Amino acid sequence: MSKPGLNTLKKGTQYPARDLDSFVSTTEAVVLSTNDNDLFTDPDRHYVVTHEFNGFFEHSADNGEKYYREKKAYVVEKA
Template identity: 60%
Template sequence: MTQHRLSNVEVGQNYLAKELDSFVSTTDVVVLSNNESQLFTDPERQYKVVDVFEGFFEHSAEDGEKYFREKKAYIVEKV
């Protein structure tokens, strides 16, 4: 089986779910998909990276505060 290791993805490019799976497994990122929990259910499905953010705000359940996390977040949608 061929390895699909990605260390970077680019906005506007299409990737197979198995390539995005590899990217997420080897890189500290967040991926948001328009098909919710089914992102990795079909390894051959294609997704387009439509946007990337350098970080995001997250609410802490522990202290009720909001914190900015410097962690890239990629938006992908089914092709």
């Protein structure tokens, strides 16, 4: 299932952690894991994309405002 140059993730699809690592390194996107900080500890562990968003709200520590960021965001969980 490994694909070099992965530029998008699909909801419901499983990916090995090594592919997610490459994706995060080369794509302007956010990946949120339900596996705490263990996402990249085992490159062969598979994760399934459970949610996909076109953007999200982010709080600015500088001025206290909330801003909508148009940036792909994905939620993954251990398969």
